[in-house]
Amino acid sequence: LNFGNAEFVRSAASPSQFVRDGAPQIVFAGRSNVGKSSVINRLLGRKNFARVGSAPGKTSQINYFRIDRQAYLVDLPGYGYAKVSKAEKERWGQLMESYFQDEGELITLGVLIVDARHKPTADDCVMCDWFRQSRCPMIVVANKVDKLKKSEVEANLQLIRDTLQIAEGEPMVAFSAEKGEGRETLLRELSLHCG
Ligand code: GDP
Numbered sequence: 001l002n003f004g005n006a007e008f009v010r011s012a013a014s015p016s017q018f019v020r021d022g023a024p025q026i027v028f029a030g031r032s033n034v035g036k037s038s039v040i041n042r043l044l045g046r047k048n049f050a051r052v053g054s055a056p057g058k059t060s061q062i063n064y065f066r067i068d069r070q071a072y073l074v075d076l077p078g079y080g081y082a083k084v085s086k087a088e089k090e091r092w093g094q095l096m097e098s099y100f101q102d103e104g105e106l107i108t109l110g111v112l113i114v115d116a117r118h119k120p121t122a123d124d125c126v127m128c129d130w131f132r133q134s135r136c137p138m139i140v141v142a143n144k145v146d147k148l149k150k151s152e153v154e155a156n157l158q159l160i161r162d163t164l165q166i167a168e169g170e171p172m173v174a175f176s177a178e179k180g181e182g183r184e185t186l187l188r189e190l191s192l193h194c195g
Pocket of ligand 1: 021031032033034035036037038039051078117143144145146147175176178179
């Protein structure tokens with residue numbers, strides 16, 4: 001699968017705009033500011049494909065990118081931004097519920113991006129549950145690992161595993177969107193779920 005061949009398809013703010021063509025969908029989720037856009041840009045080898053640092057939490061929409069004409073990379077709206085209104089949070093919840101319950105979507109992999117430095121938040125655990133309930137395989141990406149000392153990495157990954165209750169055999173990738181660490185490992189995992 002050639003991740004260099006990516007094109008923006010559309011944004012969906014409501015179920016009528018969802019993409020339901022039967023092609024596999026790899027779904028990216030994460031807290032606002034965790035670096036989800038940066039991870040996607042790093043994976044695709046592009047600079048400003050997914051928007052980096054744009055007003056966090058302001059975008060309650062799902063972005064679809066087509067990869068190599070055969071799969072979709074689906075960018076879910078970031079969550080957990082403190083300054084978001086209650087109405088906006090409810091809109092996020094409804095959009096997620098619609099997306100995960102939609103029969104037409106073929107979700108083949110959930111990619112949950114968390115901050116390598118911190119214990120996953122309650123919101124991260126909720127997102128993790130969305131993926132589990134949809135019964136798709138899931139991979140956790142611990143981003144911003146460049147901000148940790150080498151000696152801290154292992155304990156932090158274990159804390160993330162424990163908090164999200166990730167089984168030993170389930171994949172987790174230490175990642176740095178900034179430095180590129182983990183890119184090859186993650187691309188390999190994604191390729192396994194595209195066909
Ligand atoms: P999003 O809201 O999850 O899409 O996050 P962004 O991609 O906009 O990134 C939020 C901020 O974190 C930006 O200032 C990025 O430059 C920074 N950032 C993202 N990934 C990394 C990383 O791996 N390492 C470091 N040090 N900073 C990162």
